[in-house]
Structure formats: C-alpha cells, structure tokens
Amino acid sequence: MIAVRTLGPVDVRVRGTAAPPELLWRKNLALLVYLARSPKRARTREHLIGMLWGDKSDDKARRSLNEALRELRRSTGDGSLESDNAQVRVTPDAVQLDIDRLEALAAAGDYAGAADLVHGEFLEGFSVPGASEFETWLAAEREHWRRRSVEVLVRRAEQLLANGNLTAANDMVRRARGLDWRPETAVRVGLRGLALAGDRAGALALFEEFTARLRRELGAEPDAETRALAERVRQERAWRLPGQVRQAAARGSGPQRGPLVGRAAELARLTDVWETCRTRTRGAVVVIEGDAGTGKTRLAEELAARARLDGAMVVGVRAVEADRADAWSGVFGIARGGLLEAPGVAGARPGALDQLRGRTPADAPGRALSEVLQAVAEEQPLLVFVDDAQWLDRESLLALGAAARDLAGAPALCVITAAPQPSRPELDELRARLGRQLSGTTVKVGSL
Ligand SMILES: Nc1ncnc2c1ncn2[C@@H]1O[C@H](COP(=O)(O)OP(=O)(O)O)[C@@H](O)[C@H]1O
Ligand SMILES: [Mg+2]
Known part of the structure; x- marks a missing residue:
C-alpha cells in the first residue's frame, strides 16, 4: 500500500517506509496521484497519455505509459493496479491520499484531526514541465485544496474560540492566512480571536492591513459582515458591562486579565446554546452554578464578550444579599442595567417603558420587562446577564421565568449565575424546566 501526503511538500511511503526513487520520478508520481484523484480511480490510456505524454509521438507515449505502470505495479504490489488495452485503474486500498482522510475527518466533525493534515499547498513545489494538461489540472487542484484547507483551519479555529483556547485559535488563523490571505472567514475569526x-x-490592525491589501491588489472592499465585526471591535472600548454587573466583573476583566483556564468544555456548551439561540432565533436560559469564587461570573463574561462580537446587546444586573427582600429590585436592575438604553426599546409600549422607568406605579413590572425585552430582541440578538441570582428577589426570579417563556421565539439568551446556597425554590423550578419547556442547560462549575 502506498500512502501519499499531498498537502505540503509531497511525501510518499510504501508500506510505511520511504518510497523507491523510481516511484518519485515526476511522471510516475504524477500518474499515481492523478489516478488516485480520478473518478472511480480509473482513466483510459488515451486520456493518461494526453495528460502526461502529449508532447511525444504515439508510439513513444504508449511505451512511456507502460514503463510508468510497471513502476507503479512494482511499488503497489500485484492486484492493486488493473489495466487492459483501454483502461487503467488503481484499487481503492492500493493508494491512500491524505486529502481523502481529511475529507473523512471533516465529515465526522473532527476538524482537529483534519487541520493536522494541512502542511501546505497541494503537491507543493511539484510540477511536470512540458505536460501542460497536467499542469492545468494541478493548478485547479491547488486552488481547490487551498480553499478547502482554509475552510478546515477556520472551522478548527472557531472550535478553539468556542473552547476559549485563543492562542491556538490565532495560530490556526495564521496558518490559514499563510495559505491564502483573501478568505474573509479567516479574517473574521482572526478579528474575534484577537479581540477576545x-x-x-491587533484586531484592528489586522482589519486595516487586510482592507489595504484588498484595495491594492483586487480593487475590492471587505464584506459587510467583516466591516460590521471590525466596527464592533472598534466600539468595544466604549462599551462596558452595565451598572452593577460591571463592578462585579471589574475585578477580573479587561485586557490585562489572564487567559481563561480550564473551562473549555463549559464554555463550548455555553457558546453552543448561544449559537442555536442566535442563529435559529430560539430563546434560551443557561444557569451557571457553583460556589463563590469558582469562576461563574468570569465564565458568563466570556460568553457575553462573544455575544457582543456577534452584534448582541448585553444587559444585566448583579444581585446582592439585600436585594432578596426588595420586591422587583432585580427587574428594575435589568431596566437600569442597559435595557432602557438599548436599541429597539422605542418599539415597546410606552406604558411598559414608563413602568420600568419608575414613572408610573408598577402594577405589572414583570409583564413590562417581558415586553421591553421582546422589543429589544426584535432589533438585535439579546443577552440578559443575571449575576448571583441566589440573591434575587422572588418576584424578579418568577418574572425572569415568565419572560424566558415569552421570549421562546426570540434570539434572547438569559445567562444566570447562582451559588447553590441559599437554595431558592423559584430557581430550582426554572432549572427543572430547562431542556423541557425551555431551551437551555445548567452548567456546573467546580473549583479549578
Ligand atoms: N477559568 C478561569 N481562568 C482564569 N481566571 C479565572 C477563571 N475563573 C475565575 N477566574 C478568576 O477568579 C476570580 C473569581 O472568579 P469569579 O468569576 O468572580 O467567581 P464567582 O463569580 O464564581 O464568585 C476572578 O478574579 C476571576 O477572573
Ligand atoms: Mg460572581
């Protein structure tokens, strides 16, 4: 069996050991790879001659093809190469290509494995001078595998971002952009990784550099999606977590804070819920549970930062012990914590807004909250961040549960962090609905 690495400088192994030099002769190698890439791994002799020996007389060309087939047969062993007067075919297990494996891994969602197979251009540095048909084919294959490799590396980078492994994600982006600087998917995941x-x-420099090169070399402008993302990154300096949530988060936030440690699985679950919520406009609730100091707020912030880059509005409140006895303090906290200033509030009923502003006696603040959240979620995706919900007043906890039901068809995610003590039946009840009447999940964080 022959194994060929095609992505990068070509490497050929025969039954695990280095290939004999004859097999590496240009036309032999070209024939081998070309056959393995052909439909059903078969071609007519006529076609192969046109591909590789088109510059020779008919007679000479036929002899050269036979020579080459003899060499392949010597290396692959009998039975792996079938030929008759008209056709040549390699059997499926005679030649193994890395790119077939890459497609199998990608189809199975194993982008880590697939990305490991990308070592460079298809048959990097290889050419068959004089065989113009083969060269044309080679150029098209290179273009195809360059695009495919970039796709795989970008998918892997996205997975790594969802796991919080920013360094590895940014490395992946660098590799992708080394292959091809043009795909904007790679630019966007690069922007996200650097911003997070x-x-x-660095993120803005990447965008500027990309834009300049695009203008210079292709006379084009970046996509609207890329421009919007860059704009969000630019705005992010002005943006802070609202009100009380900010104070809680300030201890461990900002660019100077260290990288997130050891929460890959938890963050991946959270980003997964967020992606579904945002892309399928399905409201959801996630509860992050753990003792004080285990990193609940930090984990929620990581998710909020991703949501911001996706263009979401983030509003929030942090409860403290005294709030528990203060009816509706949580609802009013969310109103002050960014909701009343959010784009889209104007779409809500004025009566509901007046209630949340405290201008009129609050006869039904819970319903008002639901209405205003819905109006904001019509304008853009929404993340409602409720920190330390174990201290939230009972009325607000119930109102959040009701709002979650009302927002089931909106791109709105409610992220609740809570310590297990004191235990709150309203919270237990909400959690019990997750995955049943309500989309969402509970993520438990233990000490690191
Ligand atoms: N996974 C993590 N990696 C690095 N630092 C963390 C992590 N989780 C928490 N921290 C830091 O530990 C401290 C406590 O985390 P915090 O999120 O406030 O805990 P909690 O909200 O559960 O009380 C903060 O300074 C935070 O930045
Ligand atoms: Mg906290």
Missing part, C-alpha cells in the same frame, strides 16, 4: 484575547489594537 484583549488585543483590540
């Missing part, structure tokens, strides 16, 4: 790592200047 706190390197806002």
